[in-house]
Amino acid sequence: MTGERAPLDLGFLSFERGAHLLVARALRGIPIGGRVLVTGGDPALGVHLRAWARQRGHGFTPVPERSATWELVRGPSELQRWQGAERAGGPGVDGIVDRPPARWGLAARGALVEPGGPEPRFDIDRREVVWADLAPRLYAHAAAAQWDPATAVDWAAAPAEPVPADVEAAVVQVMTYLVENEQAALVVPAGLLARVHPHFREVQQLLAVQAADEARHVEVFSRRATLHGGPMGTSSAGGRSSLASLLAEPDFSLASFLLSVLGEGSFLALLGFLEQYAPDPVTARITHLARVDEARHVAFGVAHLEHQSSLDPTLRGALRSAIERRHDALVDTAGLNADVFDALVLLAAGGWTPAAIARGHARVQELQHAMDDGRRQRLARLGFPPDEAAELSALHTRNFM
Template sequence: MTPHFLDLGDLGFERGAHLLVQRALGELRPGTELAVTGRDPALLVHLDAWCRKQGHQVRRAGDTDDDVRAWVTRGRTDLDRWARAERAGGPDPGGIVAKPELHWGLAARGALVEPGGPKINADLVDRDFVWADIAPSLYAHAAAAQWDPAKAVHWDAEFSVPAEIEQAVVQVMTFLVENEQAALVIPARLLARVHPHFREVLQLLAVQAADEARHVEVFTRRALLTGGEMGTSSVSGRESLTTLLTEPDFSLASFLLSVLGEGSFLNLLTFLDRHAPDPVTRQVVKLARQDEARHVAFGVAHLQHQSTVDSSLRGRLRNAVEHRHQALIASSGLNQDVFDALVVLAAGEWTPQGIERGYAAVQELQAEMDEGRQHRLVRLGFPHDEAAELSALHTRNFM
């Protein structure tokens, strides 16, 4: 039988010879010998060390072996190791498994995973608890819709706003920053808990956090644009947001933040667009609204998916609303400074008729928020009467 032969020429192991040896052995069955020759002076030393590490056997050639310098017998160690390997699903969304293994860790989805290794510290490892079929397309849309705060907003636009109207803008922007900081922290916390196998969800949460970071920036910049100071932050507002931060359940956090809170914020941002007293305010709320719409869409889609596999979901969602309501029942509600600022913005003037018009507009805003929450609750399977009841229990602080 003709022996298998590999000539390394002048190539040494310190310059990559192991790749040729590895390739040649990979084509052989365990127990088969490979004749190796080459002119590198340190070949035998390096070949022997490499083979011991890889699980192959080496014997030096004798005087009768012509040009052969060593015989390498193909071992079984690396073969056995990869024989026990498993595919981490498939690379596209159709290849997602229901419950990925923790020892897959950070392996790319679809990779051949070598057995052993550390387990990743993730507790959200069930597809039905984190997934939504819309996630890949939402991420693609989000990635394409990213905007640069320095370029997307015309910060140098000239405008003149009466001092008291400007003060109202500053107060509303301060309120928005406070809420967006909560909306930044929550997806960031959830992100670290999701198994990387669900990469589209990770990507979407990461972009969501990036969106909120931009919102914090532009709302802060608009608040300080004319040289004033930030507005007030009420205890009740911070109490309301803290109840969101302390919710550990992925689905319930998504429900309270995205479906109810950010859903209500869509109405608020539309209101501010309608009553913005200057072009910069109008630009920043429009840009923020297009991002928030994606966050709400993912929250609704995720919960719609989970409701198909978890018959107890709606009961848990109801309990979450009721629990949060009880936690905030002693709260004073929406910051009075924020409410008054919204009235002033909608009024646009300091006259009895204007203030009456502004007050009515804020009442209409609250009704629109309630209607939107009810609509989304019905989409999640709640009967109309129950949806109305739960929407009425939502925090008076909007988020």
């Protein structure tokens, strides 16, 4: 066992406000068997630290000669959650496989896929049937009719200051998460395109003329994720379960409601958050462009449903039932990928001090409140009274989309 103990002073930062991020970072910086000496003034820190360490396979021991001090020993099972995970091919065209398995589902191509979760069936799942080398160029031509990712974004733009490696990893994780969400947003309105395995995303982008905005978003978020040559982030089973529930809604109005009014409406706040706290100009630019597109999607969804509700007095009951069915189907899932939440905290924090992490955590909570306020306002436009709008907004998936 390593003799030196790396010190970590958490100040008064609690686990409820993001202390686990600093503890996890300290453990990543030492070898297995290495030790970290944690101190902190939060009254519940010892209890939370013990539970967190044991859940992840790390040793935990109070230090009797020092108050509010605990020793952690890095264990070998920290990555147990991802044992058996596999890469869903590679993120580029050269990473496409001949027949992707159903278990990859809606994971971004190149993502590290957590075992478990749903296995949605896409019957068009063979490269020889669906793929054409010309597909990416045909899609690029179609995208130019609106805004072209190749010209609207300066991919060589450098940040004012170098982006630290851990902040870049946070950007990649969020981009990976955005890719799998936008793939769902492309599949839902595309109808028959739901039969094409998302591993062949370029074909989906080509065929989905009415979903051209979403196809462009998939492209730019994937490109940003791999801009500096690193691997894609993680794709959680709970997140893919949430997205799979959107594919299961056959009714056009209900699918539009769940996707555009609630899901993409929440994403308006998320994209604005990412633009505000982007560490580089490319990330800020693509989230701004995507947000403009998504605002049109949300406006159309709300206008469509406002018209439908004026003709069908039973529509609001059906909308409520759709929210409740989706909530009940996802109640036992983990919700938002924890890696994504932590990445958002770090991006908003802008640093690793306890005060910065607390600030970042508070900003993510403010984001969630903004998402809730937006959903309530859109539900009110559809005729729901304030108390019912608040109740239904609270039932929306924790995965945001």
